[in-house]
Amino acid sequence: MMLGLGSAGVFLLAVSVQSGHVAQDSAFWKEETKERNYYTRYHNMTEISKWMEQMKRENPDVVSSLVYGQTYEKRNITLMKIGVSSTNRKKAIWMDCGIHAREWIAPAFCQYFVEEILRTYKTNSKLNEIVKNLDFYVTPVLNIDGYIYSWINESTRLWRKSRSPGTGGSTCYGTDINRNFNANWGVVGVSTDCCEQTYCGTKALSETEAQAVTDMLVKMSGDILAFFTIHSYSQMILVPYGHPNISAPNYNELMKVGLGAAKAIKDVHGIDYTVGTPSEILYPFTGSSQDYARQIGIPLSFTFELRDQGEHGFLLPEDQIQPTCEEAYAGVQHIISYAHDKAFYSSAATITATLWTTLLAAWVTTATVG
Incomplete structure (x- = not known):
């Protein structure tokens, strides 16, 4: 989200080779995440990386990780894959968070999303079915x-922005990664001045982070049912395209599903989300990951702009993390359920998604973190 002002891969968890130290570290992080309301606080990259390792340790049959690129500063870009093993090729859901550095609520949501899936998929029959049929590919910080x-x-x-250097001897740093994808790159809502917040880079995919996501999406495009990129702020669900004169071929479907997600969100804490294309409800811009995903054939592509509407902006207080994540989870799950049922049950999709939204809303309202 562009309002107001404008790590060698994810750090690997360093542990002693002594088994006692490993056990102590594991016990500390288990206590930290389960008993100290880990998901109600923001976490730096070192903590997020340790959390990723913990999730793999505690759920070895369901969680794995994959390094799929590097940042400008040579840090590994790592995703978490969540899903049960299958002899059949599985469909997929893509989610990335933290493409804009200051939007701390986005990585917090990715962590919450992973935790909720792992915490509930064995006891929630619908989610259990989804996890058996789909794999989740989640990048907590891009x-x-x-x-x-x-x-x-x-x-x-x-x-x-990113931390790549500017051009022409400029002392400015960074490119807006969400203006750097090869989807009407450089056309509208961008800047060619490397000192500006919406600088789109010297060319499409000049940023290694955008290239890494592109490579994965192209490789998986035939399997990805839904694409999510998580941002803040403004309480919106954006659908393609950001160009004011281009409409997605399934615009009506995207709006229908997006409005259903907004209803699911409101049912949790009464918060309203607006749904539409960027040019309809925000401002036109091109070169986004959402537009690229739809452009290469991923049918359901959404940008979630989380709380709030400007009172705190990018500095969302920690006491709003949990309710923000609870409601956004309901919205995302509405879309995932729709995508799953459309792929596996076709005509039953609408009915099942509606039922799932109702059940999920009732469940989220009473759920507690940890």
């Missing part, structure tokens, strides 16, 4: 360099 930079001090807290 713009790792920028995210780490945003944690340095108050003067860097609102950093948005």
Whole structure:
């Protein structure tokens, strides 16, 4: 989200080879995530990386990780794959968070999303079915360099872009990764000035982070049923395309499903989300990952702009993390359920998705974290 102001892969968890230290570390992180309301706080990159390793340790049959690229500063871009093994080729859901460094609620949501899937898929029959049929590919932090930079001090807290150097001897740094994808790159809602917040880069995919996502999406495009990129702020669900004169071929479907997700969100804590294309409800811009995903044939492509509507903006207080994540989870699951049922049950999709939304809303309202 562009309003107001503008790590060698995910750090690997370093543990002693001594088994006692490993056990102690594991016990600490289990206590940290389960008993200290881990999911109600923001976490730096080191903590998120340790959390990723913990999720793999505790769920070895369901969680694995994959390094699929590097940032400008040579940090590994790592995703978490969640799903049960199958002899058949499975369909997929893609989610990335933290493409804009200052939007801390986005990585917090990715962590919450993973935790909720792992915590409930064995006891929730619908989710259990989905996990058997689909794999989730979740990147908790895509713009790792920028995210780490945003944690340095108050003067860097609102950093948005990547950390690649500017052009022509400029002392400015960074490209807006969400203007750098090869989807009407450089056309509207972007800047060619490397000092500006919406600088789109020297060319499409000039940023290694955008290239990494592109390579994965192309490789998996035939299997991905739904694409999510998580941002803040403004309480919106954006659908393709960002260009004001181009409509997605399934625009009506995207709007229908998006409005259903907005209803699921409102049913949790009464918060309203607006649904539409960027040019309809926000501002036109091109070169986004959402547009690229739809352009290469991924049918359901959405950008979630989480809380709030400007009171706190990018500095969303920690006491809003849990309710923000609870409602966004309901919205995302509405879309996932629709995508799943459309793929596996076709005509039953609408009925099942509606039922799932109703059941999920009732469940989320009473759910607690940890």
